[in-house]
Amino acid sequence: xxxxxxxxxxxxxxxxxxxxxxxxxxxxxxxxxxxxxxxxxxxxxxxxxxxxxxxxxxxxxxxxxxxxxxxxxxxxxxxxxxxxxxxxxxxxxxxxxxxxxxxxxxxxxxxxxxxxxxxxxxxxxxxxxxxxxxxxxxxxxxxxxxxxxxxxxxxxxxxxxxxxxxxxxxxxxxxxxxxxxxxxxxxxxxxxxxxxxxxxxxxxxxxxxxxxxxxxxxxxxxxxxxxxxxxxxxxxxxxxxxxxxxxxxxxxxxxxxxxxxxxxxxxxxxxxxxxxxxxxxxxxxxxxxxxxxxxxxxxxxxxxxxxxxxxxxxxxxxxxxxxxxxxxxxxxxxxxxxxxxxxxxxxxxxxxxxxxxxxxxxxxxxxxxxxxxxxxxxxxxxxxxxxxxxxxxxxxxxxxxxxxxxxxxxxxxxxxxxxxxxxxxxxxxxxxxxxxxxxxxxx
Amino acid sequence: xxxxxxxxxxxxxxxxxxxxxxxxxxxxxxxxxxxxxxxxxxxxxxxxxxxxxxxxxxxxxxxxxxxxxxxxxxxxxxxxxxxxxxxxxxxxx
Numbered sequence: 192x193x194x195x196x197x198x199x200x201x202x203x204x205x206x207x208x209x210x211x212x213x214x215x216x217x218x219x220x221x222x223x224x225x226x227x228x229x230x231x232x233x234x235x236x237x238x239x240x241x242x243x244x245x246x247x248x249x250x251x252x253x254x255x256x257x258x259x260x261x262x263x264x265x266x267x268x269x270x271x272x273x274x275x276x277x278x279x280x281x282x283x284x285x286x287x288x289x290x291x292x293x294x295x296x297x298x299x300x301x302x303x304x305x306x307x308x309x310x311x312x313x314x315x316x317x318x319x320x321x322x323x324x325x326x327x328x329x330x331x332x333x334x335x336x337x338x339x340x341x342x343x344x345x346x347x348x349x350x351x352x353x354x355x356x357x358x359x360x361x362x363x364x365x366x367x368x369x370x371x372x373x374x375x376x377x378x379x380x381x382x383x384x385x386x387x388x389x390x391x392x393x394x395x396x397x398x399x400x401x402x403x404x405x406x407x408x409x410x411x412x413x414x415x416x417x418x419x420x421x422x423x424x425x426x427x428x429x430x431x432x433x434x435x436x437x438x439x440x441x442x443x444x445x446x447x448x449x450x451x452x453x454x455x456x457x458x459x460x461x462x463x464x465x466x467x468x469x470x471x472x473x474x475x476x477x478x479x480x481x482x483x484x485x486x487x488x489x490x491x492x493x494x495x496x497x498x499x500x501x502x503x504x505x506x507x508x509x510x511x512x513x514x515x516x517x518x519x520x521x522x523x524x525x526x527x528x529x530x531x532x533x534x535x536x537x538x539x540x541x542x543x544x545x546x547x548x549x550x551x552x553x554x555x556x557x558x559x560x561x562x563x564x565x566x567x568x569x570x571x572x573x574x575x576x577x578x579x580x581x582x583x584x585x586x587x588x589x590x591x592x593x594x595x596x597x598x599x600x601x602x603x604x605x606x607x608x609x610x611x612x613x614x615x616x617x618x619x620x621x622x623x624x625x626x627x628x629x630x631x632x633x634x
Numbered sequence: 635x636x637x638x639x640x641x642x643x644x645x646x647x648x649x650x651x652x653x654x655x656x657x658x659x660x661x662x663x664x665x666x667x668x669x670x671x672x673x674x675x676x677x678x679x680x681x682x683x684x685x686x687x688x689x690x691x692x693x694x695x696x697x698x699x700x701x702x703x704x705x706x707x708x709x710x711x712x713x714x715x716x717x718x719x720x721x722x723x724x725x726x727x
Contacts, residue, residue, distance in 0.1 A: 229715050229716075229718055229719075230719065230721075230723065231647060231719040231723055234724070234727055235722070235723045235724055235727075236698055236721070236722060236724065236727075237724065237727045238724065238727045239727070299726040299727050300724075300727040301724040301725055301726055301727030302725075302726070302727070304727075320718075320719070321718040321719030322718045323715050323716075323717060323718045344717065344718065345718075361699075361700060362698065362699070362700035362703070364713075364714065364715060384701075384704055386675070386699070386701055388675055390640070391726045432726075435726070437726075444673075444701060444704060444705060447673065448669055448673060448705050451672065452672070453672040453673065454673070454675045455637050455675065455677070459635065462635075476635070476639075476640065476643050477643060477725075477726065478643050478644060478724065478725060478726045478727075479640035479641065479643055479644055480644065480697055480722075480724055480726075480727065481675035481676065481697045481699040481701065482697075482699050483699050483700050483701060483704065
């Protein structure tokens with residue numbers, strides 16, 4: 192590397208949506224920014240569900256004609272699964288079939304993130320792929336201690352910059368070390384996680400459109416809760432790609448550990464459900480993957496900036512773990528806001544915590560924190576969900592099936608018997624209370 | 635579908651000489667629950683066939699999800715990032 196220090200005006204650690212959006216904004220502003228990614232390419236380690244694109248659309252208005260998007264979601268389904276019965280509420284809108292498609296897309300992140308990285312390069316940013324940031328590089332001590340760059344594995348010299356944006360994702364080793372070394376205030380509660388498992392299945396476009404009842408090019412997103420998840424806090428999803436399906440589940444890790452169940456068995460049980468199985472018929476598995484999702488909400492976030500440092504995206508715990516499961520859009524928002532704070536800091540020549548805390552203030556004023564602050568009760572979900580998740584879906588689908596049973600008895604008796612079976616052994620008050628609590632957890 | 639069959643569809647850049655996971659065998663040998671052996675989505679942790687007291691780590695199958703770090707109640711797993719460009723390499727993700 193010679194005598195000269197490697198130096199940039201900002202370093203971003205991690206080329207996911209949060210880091211790339213930050214870098215994109217900084218590069219457009221004319222700042223010298225470098226994104227360090229440990230994967231062979233941006234997105235190599237990433238996995239996701241749907242992409243909500245409201246923040247992306249602001250930064251790159253014509254993204255939908257350039258980005259590798261699979262299908263827009265024109266139809267959604269929320270379903271309940273019993274061991275043998277099912278029920279689905281399917282809904283959509285003519286509006287969703289036209290641009291901007293309600294800003295809801297099925298994407299494959301290994302492809303999407305790579306494209307977003309190319310946009311950063313086009314804007315003038317630099318990408319350093321296949322390099323592991325081992326730790327941050329610090330200067331000074333005590334309350335003046337500040338981040339002044341990063342240490343890359345295998346390099347003796349630190350890579351310097353007056354400000355570093357940590358966008359490492361859910362497994363944030365450098366963020367953890369940084370919080371310790373800088374004595375950053377931890378969250379009121381430790382972070383808690385959802386475990387996401389995903390399988391990508393190849394299937395012909397025409398078969399997908401036929402099976403889901405879709406116009407050519409349109410997509411669907413199905414989500415289920417119920418008996419395959421054995422009363423754990425979690426559910427399954429199925430999204431349509433162009434010529435593939437993304438099938439998976441998200442289960443609260445703590446509840447999985449407590450129950451002593453393996454994600455593999457749970458996933459296979461979900462896939463074996465007759466309502467789910469039929470979508471995959473004739474398909475071929477292309478890829479399998481797993482990823483953690485930080486779901487602790489604002490109480491687990493703690494301090495997100497310090498002298499010369501900002502933490503964004505999953506590394507900051509910015510996920511809306513309600514029924515919307517919004518992560519990458521919030522990541523992009525936090526990346527953009529962090530970039531705004533860095534731009535201000537460069538103008539003022541002040542990279543202190545006080546200066547960079549503009550980021551935290553902007554976060555708190557955004558829709559993101561409004562959404563997240565409503566999730567405070569989600570931590571207690573496991574107290575309510577086992578009953579609701581295990582019992583209600585099967586009872587409700589059972590009730591529907593029983594109500595339409597055909598026999599040579601008066602319909603009045605069939606209805607009476609159906610309700611008797613559905614309510615058998617269910618204390619009414621507790622059920623209503625559970626439903627009310629769950630409503631509050633939806634955010 | 636067996637887990638092995640699923641892992642077969644995942645692309646990895648294998649780095650056999652630089653395992654990024656180590657376990658503290660002295661803790662594992664006295665660990666009653668062994669959460670890692672059922673919680674890992676890639677089946678990385680198995681009881682050693684020769685010595686059930688030990689945990690064998692198949693680091694080359696790791697999906698780098700981080701589940702084991704969170705789920706091991708004994709802090710018995712030392713998990714680091716694989717070297718640059720190594721490890722799991724999703725094509726879809």
